[in-house]
Amino acid sequence: MQIDRIKKARLRRKYRSRKRVLGTPDRPRLSVFRSNRHIYAQIIDDIAGVTLASANTRSKILRDGLNKTGGIDAAKVVGSEIAKQATQVGIKVVKFDRNRFKYHGRIKALAESAREAGLVF
Numbered sequence: 001m002q003i004d005r006i007k008k009a010r011l012r013r014k015y016r017s018r019k020r021v022l023g024t025p026d027r028p029r030l031s032v033f034r035s036n037r038h039i040y041a042q043i044i045d046d047i048a049g050v051t052l053a054s055a056n057t058r059s060k061i062l063r064d065g066l067n068k069t070g071g072i073d074a075a076k077v078v079g080s081e082i083a084k085q086a087t088q089v090g091i092k093v094v095k096f097d098r099n100r101f102k103y104h105g106r107i108k109a110l111a112e113s114a115r116e117a118g119l120v121f
Helices: 003-018 060-064 072-089 106-116
Strands: 028-036 039-045 052-057 095-097
Touching: 028 106, 039 072, 039 106, 052 072, 060 072, 072 106
Parallel strands: 028 095
Antiparallel strands: 028 039, 039 052
């Protein structure tokens, strides 16, 4: 069916980008996921299987200051928040995992915001 083919293609794109990116304790992975309504970011150590920091537009702190949770402005806020949490934990360098999404729009806004806030990738 059409939907199964679309889901399989989505997974192929995800695995294609993920096989190149592996988070280590020295350089964890900054994973980004977006839906139509929200955007999520996590910093993950894949070796230990631990999430070191996370930020998303569903959290009450970020959601209250936003007009719209699914736009570019929300992605910028999440990017600066994830960078702030990473520096609190002691992380300065990460690998960027765009997670099957093209590097433009909200994904690009989040990445540039995180770079401006001090993360290096």
